Amino acid sequence: MTEPLAPGATIGILGGGQLGRMLSVAAARLGFRTHIFEPGAEPPAGHVAHRVTTASYEDAAALAAFAEAVDVVSYEFENIPTTALDAIEAIRPIRPGRRALAVSQDRLIEKAFLTDLGLATAPFAAVDDEVDLAEAIAEIGTPAILKTRRFGYDGKGQERLLVPEHGARALNAMDGAPAILEGVVEFGQEISVIAARGLTGEVACYDPGTNVHREGILRSTTVPAPLTAAQRTDAVILAGRILNALHYVGVMGVELFVTESGLVVNEIAPRVHNSGHWTQDGCVIDQFEQHIRAIAGWPMGDGTRHSDIEMENLIGDDMDRVPDLAARPDCALHIYGKAEVKPGRKMGHVNRRLGPAG
Amino acid sequence: MTEPLAPGATIGILGGGQLGRMLSVAAARLGFRTHIFEPGAEPPAGHVAHRVTTASYEDAAALAAFAEAVDVVSYEFENIPTTALDAIEAIRPIRPGRRALAVSQDRLIEKAFLTDLGLATAPFAAVDDEVDLAEAIAEIGTPAILKTRRFGYDGKGQERLLVPEHGARALNAMDGAPAILEGVVEFGQEISVIAARGLTGEVACYDPGTNVHREGILRSTTVPAPLTAAQRTDAVILAGRILNALHYVGVMGVELFVTESGLVVNEIAPRVHNSGHWTQDGCVIDQFEQHIRAIAGWPMGDGTRHSDIEMENLIGDDMDRVPDLAARPDCALHIYGKAEVKPGRKMGHVNRRLGPAG
Structure with a gap:
């Protein structure tokens, strides 16, 4: 699909929180209908959407029916399971596309992408275990922040290291998830x-x-x-x-x-x-x-x-x-x-x- | 009810056209849910409302269930049957109230209300038959406009009299409905x-x-x-x-x-x-x-x-x-x-x- 969607078309949105809600209102203003896909009951976006599908991101049949019912799919959050994206993309375009999702779902891939573009980021290093962490602290120093590579938002999955000795406790808080140590940037x-x-x-x-x-x-x-x-x-x-x-x-x-x-x-x-x-x-x-x-x-x-x-x-x-x-x-x-x-x-x-x- | 409604309350709206649609979006922005009552299928307001009742304004049970499900009732058009208003008002407040509806539903009552307030309106006279019309034309002159007293909108139910001889055809177009002759106001x-x-x-x-x-x-x-x-x-x-x-x-x-x-x-x-x-x-x-x-x-x-x-x-x-x-x-x-x-x-x-x- 490269032709502009005409008013009356239906836009599918993964996620029924406040962002999906405000997207739904904006879509309506342009004459589009919206269809929300959301696992949770009574999603805020559902109050202003034409249709709501209440189903899990693991429910392939529900995802396929959702995709068939809409003209294009977007989302209000980036941590959508890859299998769900695969199921939808076989039927309808997902915008923004998969590359943007892959980059933003993983802090390490994101940082690598940005630095490859020549852009400045906080100093960073991958941390999968104690050995990585020791090397990362030696390289980046403290203060620093240990973050899970995936599924973080609003400060969740983050531990601050004021001194190197905070490393063990921070790594423990990652609960075995792949992590990234980021240096602290002094900013205005x-x-x-x-x-x-x-x-x-x-x-x-x-x-x-x-x-x-x-x-x-x-x-x-x-x-x-x-x-x-x-x-x-x-x-x-x-x-x-x-x-x-x-x-x-x-x-x-x-x-x-x-x-x-x-x-x-x-x-x-x-x-x-x-x-x-x-x-x-x-x-x-x-x-x-x-x-x-x-x-x-x-x-x-x-x-x-x-x-x-x-x-x-x-x-x-x-x-x-x-x-x-x-x-x-x-x-x-x-x-x-x-x-x-x-x-x-x-x-x-x-x-x-x-x-x-x- | 004189306490302010808290976010989360439900606002009932009679009519599912564009005004109901934009009211629904505005209500959602303040955290309210909306419930649209509309006889027609697929009302535009339904795309951005929490609930829609599809029923006739003669359906007393549907009106009562609608009123029970909401906290206050408003409307997007003034020509709501009186019986429907009675059924709702027994259960929930209607805002704006009945007096405003009574005045605006009938051009003759509206004009009388305005002149009683001391406000200027176009000259007007009630026209129920040929005798009334002849008297009204004699009093107001031409050009003038003959309008049905009730259920007019967007110029519907209106006939223009450029000369007195247009009266008979105009009265015929009223199809027996009570009418009002209004003088034409010269305005900037x-x-x-x-x-x-x-x-x-x-x-x-x-x-x-x-x-x-x-x-x-x-x-x-x-x-x-x-x-x-x-x-x-x-x-x-x-x-x-x-x-x-x-x-x-x-x-x-x-x-x-x-x-x-x-x-x-x-x-x-x-x-x-x-x-x-x-x-x-x-x-x-x-x-x-x-x-x-x-x-x-x-x-x-x-x-x-x-x-x-x-x-x-x-x-x-x-x-x-x-x-x-x-x-x-x-x-x-x-x-x-x-x-x-x-x-x-x-x-x-x-x-x-x-x-x-x-």
Whole structure:
């Protein structure tokens, strides 16, 4: 399929969380129907989707029926089992494609891909056992972070080594999973570039925002990030190189450290990204619509920002602040419809409009 | 119910067209679920709603089950049978309330209500038969428009009398339905005020926009309308008087003629309104969210406009322009997901951002 999808077509989305939910709304705005595939009951995306399939990623028959029922498949998270991707891809295109998933599913492959492109990353070394770990610590030093190569998110599967003696406990916490030791990068700020590449190869980026994390979870993104023109240009060119190298189709989140010696890539996510939620209230075409446009073969929005925005996540008990936030005329609330509030769970976010794009 | 509805509650909407669809998306953004009641199959709102009941407005059992399943009921159109409203209201609150519906369902009652408030309308007279018509023409003169008192929309049920001799044919076209003869108002422009009133009585208005109709159907709304400060103030005060007189809860569309002798009310619609679609891309809180906030007992947004917008409806074959519009970075497309393109059918709209609010 290389023709643009016409309104009325159905977009399949793997994963029914908040990203799938906001993708579903964006797809509807363009006249598409959505079909969510999600193992869990009552997925938030299901409240705004045309159809929901509740089945496991191991259920080949359900995956095949899902693929047959849609025109193209995308996803809201990168840790999809390879067998599920195989089952779907035999029937319908998956966008972004397999190469982007393979790279982003494994921190070691990701780092190798980035350094092969000539981009700077934190120093890293593969760690499968005590011998590897000792060598890695000798090479990288401390402080450093030991991370599982796969299935990490929101700071999960990560152990910090302040001194070499923390290594044994950290390796134990990996529970036998293949790991990677990453050096700690000294940086002034962390920024995100939300970049998109269309089916015909055009690349468009939103202005970088500054991210603030706490306990491994993104708390806020403020746009624009305080950068020099040269830094902004570097960030955009760097993101474009990643997308082009992967023949990428869709939106990608690229997290960068801004250091004295230039930009260092922290990680990439082959999907719409929490640090791009500000685009919902800062741009005519937001990251969710941009992603749907890309996978549907439509032209890309150009990423123009009309307003400066501070996006803040509402995590756990932050939901108690909703009545106050609702009374503020400059705040756009986005609540995810999750049944239960839990500590550390992303329940929604608020985009505060700071003023016209400055 | 006077406590604000908490996220997770369910909002029932009568009618599954594009207004119900956009209300459903707005409700989801605040964490509410929606339940659509619609007699027709495959309603556009159903693509983005949590539940859909497909049943007739004469089906008392279905109406009762629907009302039991939701926390509050609203609607996307005003011509809901009274028996259906009775069945629902016995179980759940309907917002906006019955008084607003009674007034807006009947052009004669509406005109009488407005003139009782001291507001200017077109000259009007009830017409049930030939004798009434002759008297009405003698009083109002021609040109004039004969309209059915009930169930009119998008110019349907209207006949224009250029000269008195057109009366007989026009009355014939009413097909025995009670009618109203309205004089033609000479006006410079038609504007809309999209006004909202919260459960606690606070009123908020968006800036008036200029409407352009063709063949009785709204084609475009441009915001801001070219008005003097005094005219803008008059429009807002006038809308506030209407909402307060009705103890209204929700968003109302108030269409006004701007004449040399002041503002003349054309008609009111007790719901979100086509001429308020520009708010989706011109305001932090749009008319759909404003309506949901009102009926849920939340605080009103203040109506601040951050961008100037030209909204254009996509009617029938206008859908052929979608590929071109999709390539424009200043255009936000909103497509309604209707299965079939028909001449005169509203298929979507496009909000073109003209620049920062001027």
